[in-house]
Amino acid sequence: MQLxxxxxxxxxxxxxxxxxxxxxxxxxxGRFTRYTHRLRIETxxxxxxxxxxxxxxxxxxxxxxxxxxxxxxxxxxxxxxxxAAIKMVRDNRQNFxxxxxxxxxxxEKLPFQKESFDVIIGxxxxxxxxxxxxxxxxxxxxxxxxxxxxxxxxxxxxLCFGGLYIISRIFKSASKLLSKETLETHLRYNMVTxxxxxxxxxxxxxxVGGLYLVPFHIILLWxxxxxxxxxxxxxxxxxxxDSFLFKRYGAFTLIMAKKH
Numbered sequence: 001m002q003l004x005x006x007x008x009x010x011x012x013x014x015x016x017x018x019x020x021x022x023x024x025x026x027x028x029x030g031r032f033t034r035y036t037h038r039l040r041i042e043t044x045x046x047x048x049x050x051x052x053x054x055x056x057x058x059x060x061x062x063x064x065x066x067x068x069x070x071x072x073x074x075x076x077x078x079x080x081x082x083x084a085a086i087k088m089v090r091d092n093r094q095n096f097x098x099x100x101x102x103x104x105x106x107x108e109k110l111p112f113q114k115e116s117f118d119v120i121i122g123x124x125x126x127x128x129x130x131x132x133x134x135x136x137x138x139x140x141x142x143x144x145x146x147x148x149x150x151x152x153x154x155x156x157x158x159l160c161f162g163g164l165y166i167i168s169r170i171f172k173s174a175s176k177l178l179s180k181e182t183l184e185t186h187l188r189y190n191m192v193t194x195x196x197x198x199x200x201x202x203x204x205x206x207x208v209g210g211l212y213l214v215p216f217h218i219i220l221l222w223x224x225x226x227x228x229x230x231x232x233x234x235x236x237x238x239x240x241x242d243s244f245l246f247k248r249y250g251a252f253t254l255i256m257a258k259k260h
Contacts, residue, residue, distance in 0.1 A: 021063035060125030076100035136201035156188035203257035209241040210250020
């Protein structure tokens with residue numbers, strides 16, 4: 001499957017919003033995070049490009065980067081359990097045209113009636129949940145019939161996360177690539193276990209893909225001028241998103257499922 005064209009200029013209003021909210025550090029790891037964060041959001045947006053006018057819920061919205069990206073063509077609500085995350089969005093309302101709503105609530109008990117949303121997104125949250133099945137049951141409850149659920153989950157089988165987990169435990173100098181907080185707060189999933197979790201909720205999986213195939217993308221950690229490498233990264237994700245290598249060994253597993 002070829003994704004929609006999501007090439008983006010290095011500096012634009014949307015990137016300015018991400019930089020303002022997330023304040024990426026001026027380091028190699030910060031540059032890599034800035035790049036992969038944007039590419040992940042653009043990949044999700046490309047999956048929804050033919051479905052404008054949707055009522056969308058972003059669970060674990062953080063600083064609202066994905067919400068901001070989708071707000072022009074959709075009615076978007078961002079939900080997070082963190083007061084600090086919601087405050088990040090509200091602190092930026094004066095500087096940016098923020099149209100999406102924010103709600104402080106737990107994903108284990110979503111404050112919405114059943115069948116309220118056309119699309120629900122959970123990007124980089126499932127690995128943090130102690131009771132993911134409970135959250136997915138809530139997702140299914142508030143998702144409309146034939147509605148779409150999209151999630152991204154770090155892939156422990158990837159050379160990126162799997163390799164760094166091993167290296168960080170062997171070499172102290174590499175431990176900065178994965179903080180102690182990351183090691184302790186991320187439950188480990190691979191492509192198969194991620195799919196099994198979503199299937200277990202009763203949702204029907206329609207698409208599975210992978211993002212960032214190491215070592216092609218991890219080179220950005222050491223690159224100073226990354227323009228050419230970013231373009232290579234966009235091309236790889238656009239054309240090989242659902243290839244065997246990306247699905248099995250990409251740094252993140254992306255799943256698109258529907259409620260029938």
